[in-house]
Amino acid sequence: MAVNEIDKLIQLLGRLPGLGPRSARRAVLYLMKRRDQLMVPLAQAMQAAAEKIRACSECGNLDAQDPCAVCRDPERDSHVICVVEDVGDLWALERTSAFKGRYHVLGGTLSALDGRGPEQLNLDRLVRRVQEQGVDEVILALSATVDGQTTAHYIAEKLRAHGVAVTRLAHGVPVGGELDYLDDGTLTAALNARK
């Protein structure tokens, strides 16, 4: 064996979530058979994304431009900010088309176990946005896990002094579940019934 280029590619692909060594080998063979249709375009798309995509300095969303498309869109309601843990959660909410405000990506939750404190989250920027941009409502769209709800509680306390309504997703989010895995209907219902 010792085919360096192939082994290296298999090893790197196998680090993706959902792919192990065996499926990585299958994927590499699949790619080698579709060199021009898939392999080269995929390599180029990955390179281009790595070069161009950055976190939005406003909200933390990923985009090729800064501020991101959501923050630039004048149609979107800048008085409502929806706080999410991760860009994947933002994408999940965008797929429902149920929310027309802006977002704020925390980059995780508080976690005693993983030793993540408030200073590791994108929180100062959220407080500044609430202060400076005439925000009326902050929706905390965090996972219904212990860490998610602890984080929601912490943010609600932090924003209390700023005279902004802080709401949470309605129940309907299954306890213990992660936001990104929900179906669109449940997400829409939870968003509309927020309290």
Next chain:
Amino acid sequence: MAVNEIDKLIQLLGRLPGLGPRSARRAVLYLMKRRDQLMVPLAQAMQAAAEKIRACSECGNLDAQDPCAVCRDPERDSHVICVVEDVGDLWALERTSAFKGRYHVLGGTLSALDGRGPEQLNLDRLVRRVQEQGVDEVILALSATVDGQTTAHYIAEKLRAHGVAVTRLAHGVPVGGELDYLDDGTLTAALNARK
């Protein structure tokens, strides 16, 4: 949304076997968080493999050099050729370390359903190798499916006139199973008990 670079990357990654749209999104977020450690190296490894890896003109194996590492290796027995459907099957056999001869990759099996005839397989080159390289034995390591066994029968008939021993993997290969999914022990046993 309309983040072109991200959507394009998700769409291309989702075409890999074993990844759907949802797991492709997860993979892209995972990559974006590991831009320098994983995303850029993966893009470069994919580009390098697409540029350098070619099918060996001798046996059809994939390698950065032609002839491939197996065909170049003087330690390997050039009197025995193991015929496999696909490079994935060659890799599976190499992982067992049970075979020290050369290989020949057919690039598929005969298939009435898919309309694949002998001219679409790497067969002429196999016959020429048998004629020119003093081959004593051809091992047909093809899947125990109808198409695989039809192909083995066809090749055995074709090689009959050339005075070469044609063997097949011993039973032990589960009927209906594909070679690439077998565990190494079963593959080794089947190879040693060939008849």
